Amino acid sequence: MARVRISDVAAAAGVSTSTVSLVLNDRTGARISEETRVRVREAAATVGYTPNSIARGLRMQRTRTIGLVSDVIATTPFAGRMLAGAQDAAREHGHLVFLVNTDADPAVERDAIRALVDQQVDAMIYACMWHQVVETPADLPAQSVFLDCRPVSGGHPAVVPDELAGGRAAVRELVAAGHRRIAYVDAEELNPPVASGLRRQAYLEVLAEAGITPDPAWHVHGSETTSASGRAATERLLDLPADLRPTAIFCFNDRMAAGAYVAARHRGLEIPADLSVVGYDDQQLVAGELDPPLTTVALPHYEMGRWATEVALGAREPPAPDQTYLMPCPIIRRDSVSSPPAAAANSSRRRA
Amino acid sequence: MARVRISDVAAAAGVSTSTVSLVLNDRTGARISEETRVRVREAAATVGYTPNSIARGLRMQRTRTIGLVSDVIATTPFAGRMLAGAQDAAREHGHLVFLVNTDADPAVERDAIRALVDQQVDAMIYACMWHQVVETPADLPAQSVFLDCRPVSGGHPAVVPDELAGGRAAVRELVAAGHRRIAYVDAEELNPPVASGLRRQAYLEVLAEAGITPDPAWHVHGSETTSASGRAATERLLDLPADLRPTAIFCFNDRMAAGAYVAARHRGLEIPADLSVVGYDDQQLVAGELDPPLTTVALPHYEMGRWATEVALGAREPPAPDQTYLMPCPIIRRDSVSSPPAAAANSSRRRA
DNA sequence: TGAGCCTGCTAAATCGATTGATCACATATT
DNA sequence: AATATGTGATCAATCGATTTAGCAGGCTCA
Numbered sequence: 001m002a003r004v005r006i007s008d009v010a011a012a013a014g015v016s017t018s019t020v021s022l023v024l025n026d027r028t029g030a031r032i033s034e035e036t037r038v039r040v041r042e043a044a045a046t047v048g049y050t051p052n053s054i055a056r057g058l059r060m061q062r063t064r065t066i067g068l069v070s071d072v073i074a075t076t077p078f079a080g081r082m083l084a085g086a087q088d089a090a091r092e093h094g095h096l097v098f099l100v101n102t103d104a105d106p107a108v109e110r111d112a113i114r115a116l117v118d119q120q121v122d123a124m125i126y127a128c129m130w131h132q133v134v135e136t137p138a139d140l141p142a143q144s145v146f147l148d149c150r151p152v153s154g155g156h157p158a159v160v161p162d163e164l165a166g167g168r169a170a171v172r173e174l175v176a177a178g179h180r181r182i183a184y185v186d187a188e189e190l191n192p193p194v195a196s197g198l199r200r201q202a203y204l205e206v207l208a209e210a211g212i213t214p215d216p217a218w219h220v221h222g223s224e225t226t227s228a229s230g231r232a233a234t235e236r237l238l239d240l241p242a243d244l245r246p247t248a249i250f251c252f253n254d255r256m257a258a259g260a261y262v263a264a265r266h267r268g269l270e271i272p273a274d275l276s277v278v279g280y281d282d283q284q285l286v287a288g289e290l291d292p293p294l295t296t297v298a299l300p301h302y303e304m305g306r307w308a309t310e311v312a313l314g315a316r317e318p319p320a321p322d323q324t325y326l327m328p329c330p331i332i333r334r335d336s337v338s339s340p341p342a343a344a345a346n347s348s349r350r351r352a
Numbered sequence: 353m354a355r356v357r358i359s360d361v362a363a364a365a366g367v368s369t370s371t372v373s374l375v376l377n378d379r380t381g382a383r384i385s386e387e388t389r390v391r392v393r394e395a396a397a398t399v400g401y402t403p404n405s406i407a408r409g410l411r412m413q414r415t416r417t418i419g420l421v422s423d424v425i426a427t428t429p430f431a432g433r434m435l436a437g438a439q440d441a442a443r444e445h446g447h448l449v450f451l452v453n454t455d456a457d458p459a460v461e462r463d464a465i466r467a468l469v470d471q472q473v474d475a476m477i478y479a480c481m482w483h484q485v486v487e488t489p490a491d492l493p494a495q496s497v498f499l500d501c502r503p504v505s506g507g508h509p510a511v512v513p514d515e516l517a518g519g520r521a522a523v524r525e526l527v528a529a530g531h532r533r534i535a536y537v538d539a540e541e542l543n544p545p546v547a548s549g550l551r552r553q554a555y556l557e558v559l560a561e562a563g564i565t566p567d568p569a570w571h572v573h574g575s576e577t578t579s580a581s582g583r584a585a586t587e588r589l590l591d592l593p594a595d596l597r598p599t600a601i602f603c604f605n606d607r608m609a610a611g612a613y614v615a616a617r618h619r620g621l622e623i624p625a626d627l628s629v630v631g632y633d634d635q636q637l638v639a640g641e642l643d644p645p646l647t648t649v650a651l652p653h654y655e656m657g658r659w660a661t662e663v664a665l666g667a668r669e670p671p672a673p674d675q676t677y678l679m680p681c682p683i684i685r686r687d688s689v690s691s692p693p694a695a696a697a698n699s700s701r702r703r704a
Numbered sequence: 705t706g707a708g709c710c711t712g713c714t715a716a717a718t719c720g721a722t723t724g725a726t727c728a729c730a731t732a733t734t
Numbered sequence: 735a736a737t738a739t740g741t742g743a744t745c746a747a748t749c750g751a752t753t754t755a756g757c758a759g760g761c762t763c764a
Contacts, residue, residue: 005720016744021722030723031742053470054415055720057406058749065450065471074436074654077429077637084426087453091460096467098417099451101439108443115448118405119417227641255641262643265617285429285637289579289607291614302426357750368714373752383712407750410719710761718752726745733738 004049013043020044024051057120065096066312067116070127071104077283078301079129082147085305086125093313095122113139123312127305131160131195145318147308148301154322159307163195166297166329167202167250170278173295173331174248175210177276178339182207183218183246185233185256187225196252199280203250218246222256230259238267247275247340254279254286254296257336261290272338282332293334300327356401365395372396376403409472417448418664419468422479423456429635430653431481434499437657438477445665447474465491475664479657483512483547497670499660500653506674511659515547518649518681519554519602522630525647525683526600527562530691531628534559535570535598537585537608539577548604551632555602570598574608582608586615599627599692606631606638606648609688613642624690634684645686652679 009024010017015036022030023040032040057063068086073079083099090097098121100112116124117139124141128134128149136151146158174182184203187196200219207214220236222229230251237246251257257279264275271277271292279287282298304327310316319325361376362369367388374382375392409415420438425431435451442449450473452464468476469491476493480486480501488503498510526534536555539548552571559566572588574581582603589598603609609631616627623629623644631639634650656679662668671677 003720006722007720017721018723018744018746019742022743025722027723031740033742036742050466050470052410052472052720053467054406054409054472055749056722058404058410058751059720059722061749063406073439074432075636076432080426080428080431083451084453087425087451091452091464096450096452096471098448099435099439100443100448101436112443114402115405118402119448120404120406227643255637258641283637284427285607285635286641289610289638291579355750358752359750369751370714370716370753371712374713377752379753383710385712388712404750407719408752410721411750411752413719705764707764708762711759712757714757715755717754720749722748724745724747727743729741731738731740734736 003052004047006049006051008047009040009044009049012047013040015040024049061120063120063122064094065098065119065121066090066309067098067100067113067119067121067124068127069100069102069109069112069116069124070129071102071109072129073099073101076129077285078281078299081301082127082129082305085302085307086147086309087305089306089309089315090313093310093315095313097309109137110139113137117141125308125312126156127308131163133194143312145308145312147304150324157308157311157318157325159304159311159325159327160194161299161304161329162326163198163329164202165326166280166331167199168206169329169331170199170280170297171203171206171250173278173333173337174250174276175206175212177248177337179246179248179276180210180212180340181218181244181246182212182214182248182250183220183237184214185230185237185249185251185260186219186221187252187256188221188223199250199252215244217244222252222259225253225256227255227259227262230256231263232259234260234263238263238269248337249275249277251277251279253281254283254294255281257294257296258286258290261294272336274341276337276340278337287332287334290336292336295332295334295336297329297331300329303327355404356399358401358403360399361392361396361401364399365392367392376401413472415472415474416446417450417471417473418442418661419450419452419465419471419473419476420479421452421454421461421464421468421476422481423454423461424481425451425453428481429637430633430651433653434479434481434657437654437659438499438661439657441658441661441665441667445662445667447665449661461489462491465489469493477660477664478508479660483515485546495664497660497664499656502676509660509663509670509677511656511663511677511679512546513651513656513681514678515550515681516554517678518632518683519551520558521681521683522551522632522649523555523558523602525630525685525689526602526628527558527564529600529628529689531598531600532562532564532692533570533596533598534564534566534600534602535572535589537582537589537601537603537612538571538573539604539608540573540575551602551604567596569596574604574611577605577607579607579611579614582611583615584611586612590615590619590621600689601627601629603629603631605633606635606646607633609646609648610638610642613646624688626693628689628692630689639684639686642688644688647684647686647688649681649683652681655679 009020102109124144127147134149150158220233222233279296282296287294287296361372454461476496479499486501502510572585574585631648634648639646639648663670
């Protein structure tokens with residue numbers, strides 16, 4: 001069963017293809033009588049005509065498609081939300097999205113960008129899964145937006161999570177609960193460079209604004225960003241002398257926070273009564289499934305996906321040239337934060 | 353900077369566009385001298401020509417694109433692997449994939465299928481995220497493959513996980529470790545219908561083949577498939593009299609298994625010394641992060657994604673008409689299974 | 705010398721839409 | 735009567751490739 005073409009509609013309605021096109025596209029200014037319009041529309045409906053997007057794309061020089069090239073889609077739960085955001089925005093604007101997963105392979109990435117350009121995509125989104133600064137790939141069309149990363153040399157709109165504000169919100173949550181001895185379970189130095197640095201900066205800033213001088217022992221590093229690594233780092237905090245031991249921990253991410261739970265449990269410490277914990281990322285399967293559920297800061301992947309797509313399609317004003325848009329990271333309050341244990345509050349208040 | 357067209361190459365090489373096309377597509381049988389071929393190729397390289405896929409698609413009636421419509425992409429970690437599998441297979445065959453997320457909205461789904469057909473995709477993949485039987489959507493082209501679901505009325509190739517074999521492997525793992533009192537923490541009746549039924553069937557079959565008569569009390573249901581629900585169901589098992597209490601649990605999925613861990617811990621039971629646990633799904637962030645890491649059965653989403661794409665592109669033989677391909681689910685051995693406690697028959701062993 | 709056959713290349717049709725120019729005809733104006 | 739104006743619809747070019755039929759020129763051979 002061959003596809004119905006515009007000429008089939010024209011034949012059925014007894015008019016030319018021009019007329020059909022003019023009617024179906026509602027071209028104002030075209031002088032077509034109302035009777036003819038009705039006849040054409042009915043003919044189109046009865047033969048079941050839908051326009052061939054390829055032919056239209058060729059003629060119009062506009063395909064109503066966008067390309068999304070991402071370095072990772074399988075190994076992180078964030079990718080899905082990002083895609084969903086991009087997807088929804090694209091659909092709302094009548095666009096379809098080509099998805100390419102490069103697995104961070106530069107050759108695959110190059111070929112993918114070329115293939116998408118050859119497909120005449122109207123716009124392109126270059127996404128990374130971890131907030132970072134990247135080289136602008138060759139052949140990237142002008143109409144491109146960076147998602148969860150920033151081009152070193154600028155030249156394109158970009159959106160990343162506002163990790164500084166998010167980190168501040170997380171630590172303020174602990175300060176507001178009355179904690180003074182607050183630790184930071186950090187990722188390995190420089191990995192991933194941007195996120196880690198900003199969250200650490202937020203930690204230091206909030207302690208300073210609360211008039212707390214952090215003890216260097218409160219800043220511990222994990223070798224990776226896993227639960228096991230978070231546990232090991234937390235052990236070191238819990239080994240500190242009682243008057244120095246933190247009553248609250250801000251963790252680089254939720255997985256490390258899960259490790260903190262394990263460490264605390266092995267010492268017989270209750271969360272949050274004996275130790276308050278805040279994570280980052282809001283990984284549903286981690287933060288939501290922990291016992292008690294983890295208070296954390298969400299990474300706004302869905303929103304960033306939407307933002308990037310809307311900017312790429314020109315439906316939203318881009319930020320000033322070479323400015324990166326910072327997407328707010330909302331704090332997700334669950335049950336892992338309470339006021340510090342009474343004993344801790346009384347025993348030692350270290351102030352500058 | 354306008355795109356380079358084939359006519360630009362022709363002009364640069366001093367030949368016709370026909371010649372350029374013939375040369376660049378390596379059409380054997382075309383009588384073009386070697387000198388001309390070299391000249392054309394050099395011209396193409398220097399002007400930086402790459403063919404316009406839209407124009408080619410129109411002429412060839414073949415776009416080298418496929419459509420993938422999925423009911424969910426954001427809320428499950430499995431979606432990513434499925435996409436990655438489809439993606440990789442498509443790339444290896446020189447195809448690009450259009451991704452559409454319908455959020456299980458029938459209207460969105462209908463529009464998406466139409467849009468993809470209008471884009472002249474060469475093939476289509478209809479994916480669900482949870483193994484199920486579905487109605488065949490209207491307008492679905494003949495060249496379509498069902499992924500992680502089966503059309504009620506057949507007519508298309510389909511691939512689903514072999515949950516029966518996977519479930520058998522899981523329970524056999526417990527039988528092989530020496531367990532006799534093996535429980536099944538099930539999902540709610542009929543939700544999701546197919547997976548739950550098959551895993552239950554596997555449980556009953558393996559007990560039967562091991563000569564074990566299951567006590568009805570060993571088959572408990574959770575109201576949902578969450579950790580909390582798994583915990584509640586497990587509590588009921590642990591409340592059984594000592595001589596009836598299971599020494600091993602097969603859980604419908606990893607999240608419920610995480611709940612079983614919580615229940616066991618609250619009773620002071622060690623996993624696997626006091627209670628062996630096997631899950632299903634191999635959700636990395638759950639199974640891998642538990643303490644101890646959970647032995648489970650993996651859902652082969654990546655492989656199913658590949659399979660569906662290869663069949664859709666004709667690169668792999670489809671199964672016999674109206675036969676559904678069952679993809680093996682490999683067992684992932686971690687540390688949550690050991691032999692039953694020696695005193696299992698008469699002691700509840702509460703630990704401090 | 706001219707029919708037959710290669711060789712090397714190109715003209716022109718085609719894919720299915722969109723659109724500016726144009727046509728046929730009716731009516732209004734001078 | 736001749737010209738202008740307006741209406742409704744169509745013609746034909748176009749987008750950028752692929753592909754079939756065929757042309758021009760050289761060579762062979764009877």
